Amino acid sequence: MKNNKIIIIMLILLLTITLVGAGAFIYIWKFTGEEHEEKEPSIEEIVENSVDIEEMTTNLSTDNFIRISFKIQTDSKEAKEELAQRDFQVKNLIIQELSEKTPDDLKGKDGQAKLENDLKDKINELMQEGKVVQVYIVNSLLQ
Known part of the structure; x- marks a missing residue:
């Protein structure tokens, strides 16, 4: 029983860390990545x-x-x-x-x-x- 609680807590922590990491990656990629500047016309x-x-x-x-x-x-x-x-x-x-x-x-x-x-x-x-x-x-x- 105690083992199951530890596994559940570890899974919840792992899932939380994964979601925070994915959110940080999306934020960095979307808002601080290279700006898509309009190219100068030829x-x-x-x-x-x-x-x-x-x-x-x-x-x-x-x-x-x-x-x-x-x-x-x-x-x-x-x-x-x-x-x-x-x-x-x-x-x-x-x-x-x-x-x-x-x-x-x-x-x-x-x-x-x-x-x-x-x-x-x-x-x-x-x-x-x-x-x-x-x-x-x-x-x-x-x-």
């Missing part, structure tokens, strides 16, 4: 999911004007198709955004990066299928 995927905004000329808030063109990268083919259909709205946003800028606002790397980010945010407000990942200025002439 250049082919970037080009495939991008829309070109042809060169446009518009006035700035001063007597100056700018001639500029963009490439807008989206996160999917569906987003690219939607963006292509919204071409007129995107051009309108660009004109509105540039009409409030001065030449000093657009000079240098910081000024261009701010314009790209502002346009990305404004265009993403329009988007329903996916989103804009990056806006690139591909040509710019400020006069």
